Amino acid sequence: MFSLLIALVSLFDHSNEIIRDAAPFVVVFGVAQDGGVPHAGCARECCREAWTNPALRRRVSCLAIVDPKTSERWMIDATPDFPAQLYTLNEIAPITNQPALTGIFLTHGHIGHYSGLMHLGREVMGSREVPVYAMPRMMEFLSTSGPWDQLIRLRNIILQPLHDGGMVKLNERISVQPFLVPHRDEYTETVGFRITGPQRAVIFIPDIDKWEKWTTRIEELISEVDRAYLDGTFYADGEVTGRAMSEIPHPFIVESIERFSTLPEVEKAKVRFIHLNHTNRALRDTSEAAQRIYDAGFHIAKEDERFEL
Ligand SMILES: [Zn+2]
Ligand SMILES: [Zn+2]
Ligand SMILES: [Zn+2]
Numbered sequence: 001m002f003s004l005l006i007a008l009v010s011l012f013d014h015s016n017e018i019i020r021d022a023a024p025f026v027v028v029f030g031v032a033q034d035g036g037v038p039h040a041g042c043a044r045e046c047c048r049e050a051w052t053n054p055a056l057r058r059r060v061s062c063l064a065i066v067d068p069k070t071s072e073r074w075m076i077d078a079t080p081d082f083p084a085q086l087y088t089l090n091e092i093a094p095i096t097n098q099p100a101l102t103g104i105f106l107t108h109g110h111i112g113h114y115s116g117l118m119h120l121g122r123e124v125m126g127s128r129e130v131p132v133y134a135m136p137r138m139m140e141f142l143s144t145s146g147p148w149d150q151l152i153r154l155r156n157i158i159l160q161p162l163h164d165g166g167m168v169k170l171n172e173r174i175s176v177q178p179f180l181v182p183h184r185d186e187y188t189e190t191v192g193f194r195i196t197g198p199q200r201a202v203i204f205i206p207d208i209d210k211w212e213k214w215t216t217r218i219e220e221l222i223s224e225v226d227r228a229y230l231d232g233t234f235y236a237d238g239e240v241t242g243r244a245m246s247e248i249p250h251p252f253i254v255e256s257i258e259r260f261s262t263l264p265e266v267e268k269a270k271v272r273f274i275h276l277n278h279t280n281r282a283l284r285d286t287s288e289a290a291q292r293i294y295d296a297g298f299h300i301a302k303e304d305e306r307f308e309l
Contacts, residue, residue, distance in 0.1 A: 022068040023308040024174050024197045027092065029075075029085040030059030031274050031301045032283075033233050034112025036081060039278035046278050058283060059084060059303060060112045061206045061275040063229065065195060066093045070171055072102040076193055076204055078132075082116025088304070103131040103160070105176060107206060109141050109188035118147060120156045132157045133168065135178065138188040162191070173198045174309060181205060182213040184248070197309020200226040206275040207231055209249040211259060219260065222267055227307050230256065232273025232282065232300070235289045239279045253282060253289075257296045268297035276300070 030036075037058035038047035050056035060079035066072075066089075073093050079085065086100065100120075107113050120127040134142065139159050142148040151157045162168065162178045169175045175196045183190035192205035203221055208231045211218050222228045233250040234240070240248075251259075253273055260268055273293065276282060281289035282300055293300060 023199065024065065024067040024069070025306045025308045026195060026202050027064050027066060027306045028229075028272075028274070028301050028303055029062040029064055029088055030079060030081055031276055031303055032058040032060050033275050033277040033280075034060060034080070034110055035278060036060050036112075037276075037278045037283060042278055046281075046283075058276070061301075063195075063202075063204050064089050065170070065174060065176070065309075067171060067174060068093065069173070071095050072171060074103045074105065074170065074176075075101060076105045076195075077107055077113040077206070078104050078116030078120075079112055080115055082119050085116075086119075100125065100127055101130050103133060103170070104157075105133045105162075105178075105193060106135075106138055107192065107204075108135075108183065108185070108190035109138055110184075110207065113206070114138075114142075117142075117151060117157065121147065121151050122154060122156070125156075127156045129155050129158045131160045133160045133162050133176075133178075135162050135164070135180075135189050135191055137185075141187050164191070179216070181208040183207050183209055194221075194225065195309065200307070200309050202227045202229065202307060202309065204229045204274075205231055207233070208251065211251050211256070213249075219263060219267070222260075222263075222270055226270060227272065228270050229272050229274045229301055231275055232256070233275050233277045233280070235280045235282050239281070240277070253280075253293065257293065257298060260298070261296070265297050269299070271298045272301040272305075273298065274301040 038050040059081040062079050062085050063076040065074040073089055119125055120130055164180045167175050167177045177194045178191040181190050181192050195202045203225050231250050232253050234252050236252050236254045281287045282293055
């Protein structure tokens with residue numbers, strides 16, 4: 001009996017060991033552009049079914065970083081879908097202690113990327129001192145405009161400064177590094193993030209103007225990491241009707257495919273298009289657009305997919 005107990009205890013010990021040593025990972029919590037799918041006011045074919053079929057809904061682009069060893073969780077961007085995304089995070093990496101998140105990293109001041117912060121305030125969660133990492137203009141914006149300044153005053157959030165290229169060490173195993181990208185910077189600058197774990201690294205660039213406008217060569221960045229979540233807002237020119245698409249520049253997926261066409265297959269396979277607009281046909285896996293992406297050696301980000309760091 002006693003030896004059986006010892007065997008059981010050592011079994012438990014062993015399983016704990018496995019859990020403690022589990023690799024940190026990123027998980028995709030959303031793949032859509034700021035307005036999500038279905039999109040406010042859209043009754044066209046791209047959204048019609050999604051209004052009544054929850055399986056076709058897509059949350060706004062968001063990555064979470066989880067370290068199972070330390071039970072720490074971070075989110076990149078606080079989206080309009082923050083409540084559902086936090087729920088999913090609690091399902092896959094439950095914690096009982098406050099604050100609800102170890103930290104939130106913000107890419108920029110467009111509504112799909114920070115407005116979820118409102119749920120941390122007095123009206124909803126009343127969070128205690130959640131660290132929010134932001135670039136200088138983003139910090140200024142949050143500190144000087146309501147309702148965001150109240151989150152700071154009530155210490156629901158604590159701003160943590162980021163600098164272009166400045167590495168933030170999250171713990172012994174994970175670091176995050178912001179880098180500036182060209183984008184419509186009406187209120188704030190815009191960054192992408194490189195997330196580096198003990199074995200692998202990931203880049204996340206949900207919003208950027210055309211690749212050519214950037215002084216960094218995106219191909220170089222892709223070659224330095226193991227997975228690249230890249231702006232796939234629009235599939236091709238002309239998909240948004242009644243609006244000049246030049247006012248909302250993004251690298252069209254067809255342009256990225258063309259630009260990356262000479263890369264080795266292993267490099268192409270790292271690319272996951274994310275931040276897809278409701279009009280983007282590639283949102284439907286059965287579409288010709290999605291098929292063309294796969295045939296060319298690239299991928300489309302999927303909600304709940306994980307990548308070990
Ligand atoms: Zn966006
Ligand atoms: Zn639509
Ligand atoms: Zn944006």
